[in-house]
Amino acid sequence: MPRVRELEVFRLLLPYGRKSETLLVKLTDHGGMTGWGEATSPPAKTWAKLEETLAAQLIGVDWEHPDTVPTGEPAVDMACWDLWTRMRGVPLAEAIGGTRTSLVATVRLTPDSSVESLVSRVNQQVCAGYGHVTVDVRPGWDVEPIRAVRQAYPALTLAVDCGNAYTDLDQLLALDSYGLEVIERPFAVADTYSHASLQDQVTASVAVEAGSSAELDDYLTLRAARVLLLRPSAFPSLSEVRRAHDRAAAAGWDIQCTGGQGAGLARAATVAVASLPGCTLPCDVTQPPRQNQIVTPIVGANAGVIAVPLTQPGLGHDIDETRLHRMVKESFRV
Incomplete structure (x- = not known):
């Protein structure tokens, strides 16, 4: 039975693109075993909540399962799962019901x-072993680039991510003529009716992202899509992630796991979730650059395939603490 004797929290400044932050939580039990968790792009109140409230709830408290530690904080929940599975010597993927050993x-x-530059980049990825490419599109950068990619690669499995940026249904109907597998996040999250209208008119599967079971239920009720974009870091707990997976799979939806942000731990959790039986579409952990990860081995794809770590307990990755401390902006320990 875990009993946390020490809580450490680190705020990291990640040096890619527009500099962003991620928050790491390290739990150490009385036997010296550790568990790590990560919250990507955490709200400012998370830091204060961990320091002022959660530390007192966690330190010296016996708990039997991560579900009995209802903190509502993804980083703490992930750390509890990592610690719990390490103590039992089982991989996180296996503990949550994963069945796959590798992922496309x-x-x-x-x-x-x-x-022309986009087509060249697609060529680089195809040569690197990827058989599935997702292109980010926006109004004004959509039909022409997708037409060019399709002409260059007639057999490539191709998806587009619209970033919730569209309001015009006709633009998306035009994209559908290029043999897309998935149209991701076409409209604003709350616009379930536009999603349903689009799905009714296109051959491609519409994909929506939900951060709670309630949001997912709204889409399921209206049959507003056929794919769930499952981002584990958007949910308060891995158990809630599993419930969303089960609901979508029961409805006959495909599921794509996504989550390439952060310093590597959130990516590792994404890979574990993507090993669940309902996650039928290729996993997306491709961004940001690998050199910004603090985990070993790094989480990523090799020739278009991601290995699921099933020989190591917990998240299956160790922390490069030297690299971690080079990125730390501030930290505290209780």
């Missing part, structure tokens, strides 16, 4: 300076 990966390509 998609690679995500952001908008480019030119159509």
